[in-house]
Amino acid sequence: MSAPVAGRVSRVTVTPVAFRDPPLLNVVGVHQPYVLRAIVQVHTDEGLVGLGETYADQAHLDRLGAVAAALPGADVFDLYGLRRVVTEVLGASTGGAGASFGGMLEVSSAVDTVASPFEVALLDLQGKALGRPVSDLLGGAVRERVPYSAYLFYKWAGHPGYGEDTWGEGRTPEQMVAQARRMVDEYGFTAIKLKGGVYEPRHEIETVEALAAAFPGHRLRIDPNGAWTVATSIEVAGRLSGVLEYLEDPTPGIEGMAEVSRHTDLPLATNMCVIAFEHLKPAVAADAVQVVLSDHHLWGGLRRSALLGGICETFGMGLSMHSNSHLGVSLAAMTHLAAATPNLTYACDTHYPWKTEDVVRPGVLEFRDGGVAVPSTPGLGVELDEDALAALHEQYVTCGQRGREDTAYMRSIVPGFTPNTARW
Numbered sequence: 001m002s003a004p005v006a007g008r009v010s011r012v013t014v015t016p017v018a019f020r021d022p023p024l025l026n027v028v029g030v031h032q033p034y035v036l037r038a039i040v041q042v043h044t045d046e047g048l049v050g051l052g053e054t055y056a057d058q059a060h061l062d063r064l065g066a067v068a069a070a071l072p073g074a075d076v077f078d079l080y081g082l083r084r085v086v087t088e089v090l091g092a093s094t095g096g097a098g099a100s101f102g103g104m105l106e107v108s109s110a111v112d113t114v115a116s117p118f119e120v121a122l123l124d125l126q127g128k129a130l131g132r133p134v135s136d137l138l139g140g141a142v143r144e145r146v147p148y149s150a151y152l153f154y155k156w157a158g159h160p161g162y163g164e165d166t167w168g169e170g171r172t173p174e175q176m177v178a179q180a181r182r183m184v185d186e187y188g189f190t191a192i193k194l195k196g197g198v199y200e201p202r203h204e205i206e207t208v209e210a211l212a213a214a215f216p217g218h219r220l221r222i223d224p225n226g227a228w229t230v231a232t233s234i235e236v237a238g239r240l241s242g243v244l245e246y247l248e249d250p251t252p253g254i255e256g257m258a259e260v261s262r263h264t265d266l267p268l269a270t271n272m273c274v275i276a277f278e279h280l281k282p283a284v285a286a287d288a289v290q291v292v293l294s295d296h297h298l299w300g301g302l303r304r305s306a307l308l309g310g311i312c313e314t315f316g317m318g319l320s321m322h323s324n325s326h327l328g329v330s331l332a333a334m335t336h337l338a339a340a341t342p343n344l345t346y347a348c349d350t351h352y353p354w355k356t357e358d359v360v361r362p363g364v365l366e367f368r369d370g371g372v373a374v375p376s377t378p379g380l381g382v383e384l385d386e387d388a389l390a391a392l393h394e395q396y397v398t399c400g401q402r403g404r405e406d407t408a409y410m411r412s413i414v415p416g417f418t419p420n421t422a423r424w
């Protein structure tokens with residue numbers, strides 16, 4: 001088999017980077033001063049370079065490195081071949097063990113998470129070789145712009161020792177309305193998601209009600225990442241039905257979500273109890289969730305995420321999109337995927353507005369009217385800024401972080417802090 005247009009993989013680099021992040025609060029703790037990400041560059045013997053982006057915890061970096069070493073010689077159009085290589089390499093190096101991210105998500109196999117950035121990079125290469133955007137390779141864009149939501153976080157005024165950041169404290173309903181106002185004014189978002197699980201449910205309900213009053217007509221969601229018991233979840237669902245478009249992960253696990261679901265008409269969404277194909281069957285059987293949040297970083301890349309979209313459609317479930325803190329390569333991939341997924345009808349999550357540094361050149365991925373225009377140039381449509389990559393890599397080297405440790409960082413400031421899962 002030959003790939004005359006794009007050629008074969010000649011070299012792969014995986015560059016860990018660190019970018020600054022505000023102290024955003026969640027159920028397991030608080031974001032550290034830096035987010036770690038890995039930028040994958042796949043070079044071909046035809047002189048093309050494809051880009052991917054993923055997590056950069058040390059165990060994940062080790063797996064990425066092992067796959068990167070095995071890829072030279074691969075045909076850039078052979079995506080099943082890529083999966084084969086990843087499966088073989090991981091089987092040899094880890095015995096096929098799973099992966100854990102940030103204390104919130106666990107998967108039984110690391111193949112999907114490790115394959116994802118390489119698949120995105122190969123699709124970027126295919127698009128560049130063919131002169132077509134990645135969305136065309138996924139079936140074609142059904143929308144020209146992808147809507148995103150304002151992603152609000154309760155937060156400290158600044159990281160201890162670093163001074164106050166430009167967002168200031170986010171604790172009271174009034175402060176959260178001000179945070180939303182800035183996001184809506186700057187980016188035009190018409191959907192708003194509140195990251196909950198931080199304060200008592202009563203306080204978080206008051207915040208949602210304040211947002212509903214301040215932004216009539218905006219679509220609202222709250223996501224406490226499983227901080228509530230089943231009983232509390234049912235109570236909150238009753239109070240906020242008619243206010244929210246969906247309630248995300250109120251309580252942990254498929255069983256708990258199914259029990260809540262039996263007591264409310266509010267659609268329940270998840271990126272916690274259904275995060276891999278193996279979770280779909282039990283979730284559908286129990287009617288535990290009505291909306292699945294896809295995430296190509298977790299689900300094995302863009303084509304596997306499209307497959308998830310088809311499964312959700314088959315079982316009458318809605319589809320939305322999850323995000324973690326990310327850079328422009330991921331935003332481009334998310335935008336192409338959402339553009340080419342007809343049943344992805346909710347505004348996608350993004351942490352992008354929280355970020356002040358990037359590795360891609362500015363000008364392509366601009367938020368207007370709450371959405372990002374789908375790049376129409378070949379591949380992902382974004383260009384790496386090599387100087388920015390080097391600077392953020394240097395920041396990775398010197399920042400001292402080697403994994404996402406929200407709980408440990410919180411405990412270094414609030415000794416005795418306990419993650420809040422199903423606490424209220």
Ligand SMILES: O=C([O-])C(=O)C[C@H](O)[C@@H](O)C(=O)[O-]
Nearest residue numbers: 026223225271322323324325
């Ligand atoms: O929707 C979600 O569950 C998330 O966005 C998970 C993230 O880890 C979020 O909680 C965060 O960044 O703290």
Ligand SMILES: [Mg+2]
Nearest residue numbers: 223248249271
């Ligand atoms: Mg969530």
